[in-house]
Amino acid sequence: MKGIFVVGAGPAGMFAARQIALAGYDVFIFNRDIKPGGLAEYGIYPLKEKMKAGLRKQFAQVLALPNVHYFGNILIGDSYDISLAELEAMHPAAIVFACGAQGARKLRLPGADAKGVYAAKDFVYHFNQLPPYSGMDFSTGKHIAIVGMGNVAIDIARWLLQDAPDRKTESVTIVARRGPLEIKFDEKEIEYVEHHIDRDELAAELARVKEPCTRCNQDVSPEKIYAEHFRKLNDPGFQFAPPRLSFRFLSSPVAILPDANGRIAKLEVAENDLVLKPDGSTSAVQTDRLVTLDIDTLIFAIGDAHDAKIGLPMGPEGYATEPDPANPNEAHYAVWNPATESVVPGFYVTGWARKASTGLAGIARHDGEVGASKAIEFVKNAPDSNTLSEEEILARLEARGLHPITKADLALLARAEQREAQQRQMPSFKYSRNDEMFNAIADESLEQAEPQLAPTS
Numbered sequence: 001m002k003g004i005f006v007v008g009a010g011p012a013g014m015f016a017a018r019q020i021a022l023a024g025y026d027v028f029i030f031n032r033d034i035k036p037g038g039l040a041e042y043g044i045y046p047l048k049e050k051m052k053a054g055l056r057k058q059f060a061q062v063l064a065l066p067n068v069h070y071f072g073n074i075l076i077g078d079s080y081d082i083s084l085a086e087l088e089a090m091h092p093a094a095i096v097f098a099c100g101a102q103g104a105r106k107l108r109l110p111g112a113d114a115k116g117v118y119a120a121k122d123f124v125y126h127f128n129q130l131p132p133y134s135g136m137d138f139s140t141g142k143h144i145a146i147v148g149m150g151n152v153a154i155d156i157a158r159w160l161l162q163d164a165p166d167r168k169t170e171s172v173t174i175v176a177r178r179g180p181l182e183i184k185f186d187e188k189e190i191e192y193v194e195h196h197i198d199r200d201e202l203a204a205e206l207a208r209v210k211e212p213c214t215r216c217n218q219d220v221s222p223e224k225i226y227a228e229h230f231r232k233l234n235d236p237g238f239q240f241a242p243p244r245l246s247f248r249f250l251s252s253p254v255a256i257l258p259d260a261n262g263r264i265a266k267l268e269v270a271e272n273d274l275v276l277k278p279d280g281s282t283s284a285v286q287t288d289r290l291v292t293l294d295i296d297t298l299i300f301a302i303g304d305a306h307d308a309k310i311g312l313p314m315g316p317e318g319y320a321t322e323p324d325p326a327n328p329n330e331a332h333y334a335v336w337n338p339a340t341e342s343v344v345p346g347f348y349v350t351g352w353a354r355k356a357s358t359g360l361a362g363i364a365r366h367d368g369e370v371g372a373s374k375a376i377e378f379v380k381n382a383p384d385s386n387t388l389s390e391e392e393i394l395a396r397l398e399a400r401g402l403h404p405i406t407k408a409d410l411a412l413l414a415r416a417e418q419r420e421a422q423q424r425q426m427p428s429f430k431y432s433r434n435d436e437m438f439n440a441i442a443d444e445s446l447e448q449a450e451p452q453l454a455p456t457s
């Protein structure tokens, strides 16, 4: 049998699996988390229920295909549960790595190990209830700085300003290395939190960075910036509502100063100058002008990095993919080994594993499908690899002391969660600990096995 393995069950992995299954091959998904979905389940904002429900339904349809097999709760990687060599010893015809970008990017600053300093993905995993992050301390204080000005930064601000159940938030400050013209968040996302912006304060901040921006031919007048990024601020009836959302442009964090308990108390930032380059682009250049912000929580939302512990060859941009000097901008999916200067036969990367922190779920889906088609093309021309069967793979995983979750287990878990949701009168419910999920699966399975007792009169 020529079976294809997929590592990761986020949008890229799930839609890669669908493509492979529809091409007639058996596909075996290995996923770190018990449940499929990746960041669609554990990253997308918790209140985007309709979007999440739609994606869950599509993932369930993929799992319903008879030639799709699933092993959840299994971490693949040379430093994890199953090494790449062990995976290859199960004889896949090809492997598609769709494991996302699990490494956190934090600036290496003095004091960075202070309490209250977090990477955005870990924080988002926490409030989206992904074990083990769900049970870890991600406490926030009154004054929070978020470094970065993309959609993830705004999602986190929204959570802290409006929805975190235990929030004490009085202010959230977005700290950005570059100027207002480099804002990366979408209008749809900022709309949720625009009423927390003090119009006069933002106007003063735009005035503060006007000189270097104007020197680089950047118009940062409130009229222009509001029209492009903060539409509601142009509304004559606009009203500010606390807590406060502030912006600090052209600023780079340089040091974290902890208090006596080891928690961040201040963030030192250097003001940046903006410099026009000969090609018309700009770069932010750090000056020696320092400003200290009173902050008790700091979150880095500057994108994710690839996970080196998996053991795939790494290049400057993450996992190395086949270079093509003739088409340097074209996307490549085959894994490249720089040491041997050749592709690793049958290894492909896709989604955020190919390009970290790039694109929404729809883009990851498309990338998964393209990556899968490359793997299918390779497998078509390859000899039979004698891939192990589902039962044989399960036996190997269990012999290693692992606790793989199968499609049948997921169906039991879904039923248990539906029942909980009904009992709690919630639109949906999800367990936030692995042991709770194991117990729910076991209980549900027992319930199904028990013979129905005749009602007693």
Ligand SMILES: Cc1cc2nc3c(=O)[nH]c(=O)nc-3n(C[C@H](O)[C@H](O)[C@H](O)COP(=O)(O)OP(=O)(O)OC[C@H]3O[C@@H](n4cnc5c(N)ncnc54)[C@H](O)[C@@H]3O)c2cc1C
Residues within 6 Å of the ligand: 007, 008, 009, 010, 011, 012, 013, 030, 031, 032, 033, 036, 037, 038, 039, 040, 043, 044, 045, 048, 074, 075, 076, 077, 080, 098, 099, 100, 101, 102, 121, 124, 152, 155, 310, 350, 351, 352, 353, 358, 359, 360, 361, 362, 364
């Ligand atoms: C905070 C946030 C908010 C977002 N909001 C939106 C939104 O509103 N709308 C939208 O369309 N998109 C949104 N996105 C983007 C979207 O989530 C991504 O485009 C998409 O999830 C990327 O898919 P992926 O499959 O490549 O990676 P991921 O979704 O990260 O999936 C990776 C999968 O691999 C598994 N995995 C990781 N390591 C291993 C390993 N070693 N072994 C086995 N399995 C492993 C993980 O468990 C996971 O299931 C958001 C992203 C973030 C971070």
